Amino acid sequence: MPAAVKLMPRPAEAARTPIIQLQEIEKVYAARDGNPVQALAPVSLEIGTGEFLTIVGPSGCGKSTMLRLVAGLIPRTRGRLLMRRQEISGPQRDMGIVFQTPVLFPWRTVLDNVLLPAEVLRLPPAKSRARALELLEIVGLSDFAAKYPFELSGGMQQRVAIARSLVHEPSVVLMDEPFGALDAMTRDTMNLEIMRIWREAGTTILFVTHSIPEAVFLGERVVVMTPRPGRIAEVIDVELPAQRDIDIVNTDRFGVYVRQIRAHFNAKGLD
Amino acid sequence: MDSSDYSTGPAPGLLRRRPEIVLIPLLFVLIIGSWHGVVKGLAIPDYVIPAPGQVATAFWSGVTSGSYLAHAAYTLSEALLGFFIAAFLGTLFGTLIAQSRIIERTLYPYLIVIQTTPKIAIAPLLIIWFGFGITSKIFIAATVAFFPILVNVIAGLRSIDAEKIELMRSLKATKWQTFRMARLPSALPTIFAGLKVAIVFSILGAIVGEFVGSKVGLGNLILQANVNLDTAGIFGVLVCLAIMGITLHLVMEWLQRRLVFWTASARSGDY
């Protein structure tokens, strides 16, 4: 144990108030061919207020299903979903979402794309505009506010999508493999950026990825999922310094976490 | 986007980049020249194929006498009024039909029957119902222009990607917000393609209506020239119609470039 490593000042599990609670949530898709697909076995999970939680697992293990359930985009088959201890169903205005692709509206400028949630939710325009410009500043796109999405690179477009997910100041942001389509170097930059945004905005982030290093690098806790049916194999507390940079991936401690997660998939003949 | 960035010198650069600037008039001269050559060389009588010079004379006298202007204004009014009615009704009904799969599936066979029936064939009926005046021509123009618009409005509103809808849903957008902010703008490029076809169809409808029964209009002018075996006169009116068609096409392209600027074709300037 490298004693010199300053550990993240992370509140103990019990002390942190859960913002989202999944209780025995199960999802069965009624597939077109008649055979129902059990995408998610009953899973239970508590997401703490302000936490950065990553969900990692191979493709098809139900990560997107879990995220879309929390987002209220699909109905659950069984179980209870609570937000601030209230049972919820359907989308919540207090959540933001980032998809794998940017899903920008090409007829809107970058600024107007970021403002979309504020418009839909009818928030005060002047205040929202100031907030949107501030977010564009944070994601490093101030100079591009008046540009259109087709004038931006893929990485820049995804940063617009992140700014958009934050404009209505949601307590929870859900991200489904947001950097999956980006090249490795852009991805590293984006990972650093998203951590900075998380520290500054204080939002709870639920981040889905199929990359084990990304899950360890970003997460305060990593939820490891295995497929058929999708279930939670392990939840790992990542005890790494709060201020992480890319070099941390070369440390022993980082490697230990990566191997610990990988073991779940090797054992099942995956990966 | 702006290829002038690459120009090195004034004239040679322009020619190398856009050789069509010279090639288009060159081809024109070639066509007119061979037309003249064939007509004179084979001694084809005027009333079968007039020489280009005779067509030019006929065209010019039509222009200077003010006859073209009066008749073209009439035909254009018929076509444009028909087009606007078709655009309004096509968008209205297309939107209503696109709201529901059940309505669409129920109406689908009828739409196919109507679409595959040549609408022009009902022109005599419309003349019986609405007389020899402008009303019957407007109806015929509207009838033929309606279907390309209707079909493209439905296809356009259906073409939106599921993720945009999901994003709107995650924000608890109302049906109207989703339509106004996402569906309609997504459909615009497809709708525009329909409008471009429709505007040409509306001229066609107006001319056919005039053929079937009228006292004025370019179609009527063609009939008069036909009775007098004034073939050069017919060609003169055709030139007039071509100019009208090209003008309307250019107006539509100009509108398209401004209203659906985000599509790849609008940006590159190719159509």
Ligand SMILES: Nc1ncnc2c1ncn2[C@@H]1O[C@H](COP(=O)(O)OP(=O)(O)O)[C@@H](O)[C@H]1O
């Ligand atoms: N709409 C759907 N209908 C039927 N089956 C689905 C649907 N969405 C996902 N599935 C199935 O559920 C399982 C989990 O999918 P998903 O949540 O997308 O996994 P992941 O995001 O981890 O790749 C897969 O077997 C997938 O085929």
Ligand SMILES: [Mg+2]
């Ligand atoms: Mg997925």
